Amino acid sequence: MEFKYVPTTCPYCGTGCGFNLVVKDKKVVGVQPWQRNPVNEGKLCPKGNYAWEFINSPDRLTKPLIKKDGKFVEASWDEAYKLIAQKFKSYKGEEMACLASARVSNEENYLMQKFARAVLKTPNIDHCARLCHASTVVGLAGAFGSGAMTQSIADIAESKCLLVIGTNTFEQHPLIGRRIMQAKMNGAKIIYADPRLTPTGKIADLHLQFYSGTDVALLNCFMQLILKNGWENKDFIKNRTKDFEKVKEVVMKDTYSPENVSKITGVPAEDIIKAAEWFGKSGQSAVLYSMGITQHTTGVDNVKSVANLQMLTGNLGRPGTGICALRGQNNVQGACDMGALANVYSGYQSVLVPEMKKKMEDAWGCQIAEGKVGLTVTTLINTLADEPGKVKCVYIMGENPMLSDPDLHHVEKGLKNAEFIVVQDIFLTETAQLADVVLPATCFAEKDGTQTSTERRVQKWRKAQDPPGEARADWKIICELGAAMGYEKQFPYKSAEEIFNEIARVTPSYGGMTYARLEKPEALHWPCPTAEHPGTPILHKEKFSHPDGLGIFTPIEWKAQAEVPDKEYPFLLTTGRCIWHWHTGSMTRRSPSLEREEPTGWVEINPEDAKALGIADKEMLKVSSRRGDIKIGARVTKTIKKGVVFIPFHFIECAANILTINALDPVAKIPEFKACACKIEKIKEA
Ligand code: SF4
Structure with a gap:
C-alpha cells in the first residue's frame, strides 16, 4: 500500500501547528505528526488530529451554482463568470463590497484586496479580523507602532x-x-x-x-x-x-x-x-x-x-x-498583513497616505479606489440593513456572517437587502444559501500557499490532493474573474508563488521572504525585510516601531458595557467556543469525530441561578435578549460565575449570535460579543 506524507499547516487556530497529511490513492486519508515542526513538535489537539475529515465530505461544493427562481442550478464556470462580470460592471465602485477571509491563504487575501481596489474600485474590503482582533491591531499599533503579538x-x-x-x-x-x-x-x-x-x-x-x-x-x-x-x-x-x-x-x-x-x-x-x-x-x-x-x-x-x-x-x-x-483563525494575522482591511494596503500601509496609493497603482499598473477608509464587516452589514440601496453588491470569500456576526436577524435583513451576492466557499454555508451565485473553492489541502500564525510566523501550505469536481483555488477564481472584468494584465499569475513574490515586493515586512526560504519547518517570522534577514521572533527589543522609537502610554478609564443586565434581562451573556468545534462549524461539524463529541450547543448557568429558576441540568430553556430568542439545553455548572451565562456560537440550531448585541467599539468597530443582557425561562409544556 502506497502512502504519501505531505507536510503542511493546520487550518484551524492561529497557533500554526504543522502536521503531515497522509495521502492514499490520491486522496487525503489522515493526519500524522510532523516532529520537526518547532511550533508543536509533533503534538496536535483534537481539531488538528481530525483536520482531514471534512476534506472529502460529500457536502463539498463541486460546481458553480446560480440561483434561478429561488433555487440553485448548476452552471459552468464560463456562465458564472459572465453573469458576475456583467453584474459587477453595472455597479459603481462604492456600491460594491468585498469580504476576504482568515480561512484562505495570504496570496488569496492579497488578491482579494487587489481585486476590490484595482478592479471594482471600491475601498470596501474587510474580513473577520473585525470580529476578533481589530482591537489588537488598533490598540497595540497605537501603543507600540505595530499591532501584533x-x-x-x-x-x-x-x-x-x-x-x-x-x-x-x-x-x-x-x-x-x-x-x-x-x-x-x-x-x-x-x-x-x-x-x-x-x-x-x-x-x-x-x-x-x-x-x-x-x-x-x-x-x-x-x-x-x-x-x-x-x-x-x-x-x-x-x-x-x-x-x-x-x-x-x-x-x-x-x-x-x-x-x-x-x-x-x-x-x-x-x-x-x-x-x-x-x-x-x-x-x-x-x-x-x-x-x-x-x-x-x-x-x-x-x-x-x-x-x-x-x-x-x-x-x-x-x-x-x-x-x-492570541489570534483566532489560522490566517487572521496574514489576512490583516495582506491588507484585507478597510484602512490599509498590505503591510499596514495606510490608504490615507497618497504615496502608498501611488505605490500600489505603480505596482499594479492601474488606477485604484479612492484613498479612503472603506466599510468594515460590521459597518457593511449596518449599511446594508439600515441604508438599503447604498451598497448593492457583495462578493464574499470564505466567510459566514450568517452565523459569525452579532444580531443575526439584523445580518439577515442586511444581506437580503443586497441586489447581488457572490459567495465563494467550500460548503453551502448559511451565508452561501442567500447568494445569487456560489463558486466552489478549494480547501487548505488542495493548494499551495502561505498562512501567517499568531506569532507572525509565515508558513507553507502544500497541496496534497486535487479538489473535488470542478472546485478551483480561490486565487485562481479571482484571477479568472479579474480577466473576465478586463484586468488580465493585473492578474497574470500561474502559481501561488508568483503572487507571493509580488507580495514581497510591495510589503516591507515580508520583503525578504521567498518560498525557498519558507521551505524549512521553522519558516520565518515577520518583519523580515531583506533576503539576508533572519526574521524577528521577538519585537521591540531596543525600540518600539513608532518613528521616535518610544512606546506611548494612554490613560484609560473603565466604562461599563453597552447593555448591562436589568430587571427584564437580568443575566450577563458571554459567548465563545469549545475545543471540538471551530467558529461557524462549517468544517468541524462535517468531521464525524469532532461532531460526535459536541453535537449541539448549550447554555452554562451557575447552580445557584439554576436553583432560583428551578432549572435542572440538560433541561431545554428559552434564552432571550432584546434581539431574539433561542431554545437550548442547560448545562448547570459551578465553573460559570453567578449571574453570568455562557453559550458557544458554533451551532446554527441554537445560534448564540441571535442574542448578541450589535454594539461596536468606536475605533476598531469590533462588536461586543462578550457581554450583553439576556433572560432565561423554562419552556412551558404545551
Ligand atoms: Fe494546533 Fe490550533 Fe491546529 Fe490545534 S487547532 S492542532 S492548536 S493549530
Whole structure:
C-alpha cells in the first residue's frame, strides 16, 4: 500500500501547528505528526488530529451554482463568470463590497484586496479580523507602532509569571496552552482572569473570576498596586516610553483601589493584591489574551490597558515577557498583513497616505479606489440593513456572517437587502444559501500557499490532493474573474508563488521572504525585510516601531458595557467556543469525530441561578435578549460565575449570535460579543 506524507499547516487556530497529511490513492486519508515542526513538535489537539475529515465530505461544493427562481442550478464556470462580470460592471465602485477571509491563504487575501481596489474600485474590503482582533491591531499599533503579538509561542515557556486574561487557551489554542504548562513546570505563577473556570483556569495558581467587561478596572488596579509598592520599571518608563504621568494620574484614583475594583469586578480584593504582587515582582511577566479582551465596545481600551501594564513593568522586548495577543483563525494575522482591511494596503500601509496609493497603482499598473477608509464587516452589514440601496453588491470569500456576526436577524435583513451576492466557499454555508451565485473553492489541502500564525510566523501550505469536481483555488477564481472584468494584465499569475513574490515586493515586512526560504519547518517570522534577514521572533527589543522609537502610554478609564443586565434581562451573556468545534462549524461539524463529541450547543448557568429558576441540568430553556430568542439545553455548572451565562456560537440550531448585541467599539468597530443582557425561562409544556 502506497502512502504519501505531505507536510503542511493546520487550518484551524492561529497557533500554526504543522502536521503531515497522509495521502492514499490520491486522496487525503489522515493526519500524522510532523516532529520537526518547532511550533508543536509533533503534538496536535483534537481539531488538528481530525483536520482531514471534512476534506472529502460529500457536502463539498463541486460546481458553480446560480440561483434561478429561488433555487440553485448548476452552471459552468464560463456562465458564472459572465453573469458576475456583467453584474459587477453595472455597479459603481462604492456600491460594491468585498469580504476576504482568515480561512484562505495570504496570496488569496492579497488578491482579494487587489481585486476590490484595482478592479471594482471600491475601498470596501474587510474580513473577520473585525470580529476578533481589530482591537489588537488598533490598540497595540497605537501603543507600540505595530499591532501584533510581540513574542514567539515558544517564548511563553520562559516566563516567570503569566497573566492569562480573556483566553481559554487550553481549548482555543491548545498547543499554546502546552507552553503555559511548560512555564508552570518551570516554576512560573499562572494568574487566570475570566468569568468562567475553563480548563485553562483549572491549572492556574489564582483564578480572578471577574465580570465580563471589567478588564480595565482590574488592570488599572494592578497598576495602582504596582506603583504604590514601587514595582514599576523606572528605567524602562524613562528611556523607552512617553506619557506615563497621564496614566499614573488615572490609575492612582480611588476608583481603582482594590476595595472599589473588587465591587466592580466581583473579585476578592486580596486576590487582586496577590496577583498584582506576583505579576509586578517577577521581573519577567507576560500577558496572554484573546477575545475576552478584544470583543467589547471597550476593546481598544482593554488592549491599551494591557500595553500600559507591560510598559509600566518593563515587560517587553525580552524573553519570557511581552503581550501574546492570541489570534483566532489560522490566517487572521496574514489576512490583516495582506491588507484585507478597510484602512490599509498590505503591510499596514495606510490608504490615507497618497504615496502608498501611488505605490500600489505603480505596482499594479492601474488606477485604484479612492484613498479612503472603506466599510468594515460590521459597518457593511449596518449599511446594508439600515441604508438599503447604498451598497448593492457583495462578493464574499470564505466567510459566514450568517452565523459569525452579532444580531443575526439584523445580518439577515442586511444581506437580503443586497441586489447581488457572490459567495465563494467550500460548503453551502448559511451565508452561501442567500447568494445569487456560489463558486466552489478549494480547501487548505488542495493548494499551495502561505498562512501567517499568531506569532507572525509565515508558513507553507502544500497541496496534497486535487479538489473535488470542478472546485478551483480561490486565487485562481479571482484571477479568472479579474480577466473576465478586463484586468488580465493585473492578474497574470500561474502559481501561488508568483503572487507571493509580488507580495514581497510591495510589503516591507515580508520583503525578504521567498518560498525557498519558507521551505524549512521553522519558516520565518515577520518583519523580515531583506533576503539576508533572519526574521524577528521577538519585537521591540531596543525600540518600539513608532518613528521616535518610544512606546506611548494612554490613560484609560473603565466604562461599563453597552447593555448591562436589568430587571427584564437580568443575566450577563458571554459567548465563545469549545475545543471540538471551530467558529461557524462549517468544517468541524462535517468531521464525524469532532461532531460526535459536541453535537449541539448549550447554555452554562451557575447552580445557584439554576436553583432560583428551578432549572435542572440538560433541561431545554428559552434564552432571550432584546434581539431574539433561542431554545437550548442547560448545562448547570459551578465553573460559570453567578449571574453570568455562557453559550458557544458554533451551532446554527441554537445560534448564540441571535442574542448578541450589535454594539461596536468606536475605533476598531469590533462588536461586543462578550457581554450583553439576556433572560432565561423554562419552556412551558404545551
Ligand atoms: Fe491546529 Fe490550533 Fe490545534 Fe494546533 S492548536 S492542532 S493549530 S487547532
